[in-house]
Amino acid sequence: MAKTQTRASYHHGDLPAALVAATFELVGESGLQDFSVAEAARRTGVSISAPYRHFADREELLAACAIAACQELKRRFDAELAGERTPAGQLSAVSAAYVRFAAEQRPMFEVLHGAGLDKTKHPALALAAIEALAAAEAAARKLTPTGSDEETGTLVQALTGLSQGHATLLLDGAFGDQPSAVDLAADRARAATAALLRGRSLLFAEPKAR
Amino acid sequence: MAKTQTRASYHHGDLPAALVAATFELVGESGLQDFSVAEAARRTGVSISAPYRHFADREELLAACAIAACQELKRRFDAELAGERTPAGQLSAVSAAYVRFAAEQRPMFEVLHGAGLDKTKHPALALAAIEALAAAEAAARKLTPTGSDEETGTLVQALTGLSQGHATLLLDGAFGDQPSAVDLAADRARAATAALLRGRSLLFAEPKAR
DNA sequence: GTCTATACGCGGATAGAC
């Protein structure tokens, strides 16, 4: 009932949101490569040209999807941050949450990192990305020697890199095909983050002369 | 002269290799998304149908490119391993080398990770990937508590994840646009690897109950 | 705001000649 109402209202309702949802569906089924505006339109039940009333082109639709992904990510990060008390615990939990996000919302992850979106062309996306990481950044700052922006950036990049890599490996199948691979990869990311934080003094040492 | 010879010999010579080279060129110019067998054929100076004598389809050509990328990677890893004496130094150097590889051979990196190749469908690729990592794995084994395969795998995955993530961030522009970003990212990967190795005892602890 | 119809272009892949 509600469903029918929602569907019927697409035509005079929230077509942009419906297209975003359809995009995630399609990416989940066939990957980002095969996604097309035309297919998203068909899936939504509107004509092929309708999307262009709301999105200038294919890229703008993907950018809208990426923003939705950032918001979901922020939601998850904030939940993890609230559940831990020490900065190290918080950051390890965020790392694990990122890996879970990649697996549980794979289409979102793909759009976020595989669509080749230029953030300078989509300021709203750049903003959403910053907001997702803001709270974690504050936790990282507490674990730096002086709390400077530079040190904080260094640490955040190291942790981001570690998490990103674990997520990528998981989706590439490096942790196996079982459903439990997600738990495994998330735990590994958590442990690796903890290990990296324990040895973090090496991050702030001067790099070797070159 | 030699060039002309080479070109002239494409038609009765090593067209597969020429197509692989053309593919890397194209990916470097326009990204993996826009690559097409047709364009690779044009670039190589042969007809659109010629590639299909050597590769069953587009994916097989990409798999051949991925194998070439693995070989280049192995070459770089082996060079780094020979230049350091401690396992920790070797692994840190390998991590940095991976980041450099991503930047300096970006098309290879893209094909390796963005083509969505299923290694079970391309056994030769799976083998090449294993060979690239074999020597680094031996170094990692020396840094585990008991030297078991399980512990070694855990450590290799953590380091692989860290390196992969740093490479991805670099190509995404997270380390800036300057040419020096490559050096920066490589150093960060090296330092993060060293930090992770220093704190590695946390990797081998039992994960929390869930 | 959505539809129908259309212009335009490209890629994958095959058949058959040489």
Next chain:
DNA sequence: GTCTATCCGCGTATAGAC
């Protein structure tokens, strides 16, 4: 082993009607 020619299908984007 390579070419020419061709079939087939798909997607992007726009124009103009409703």
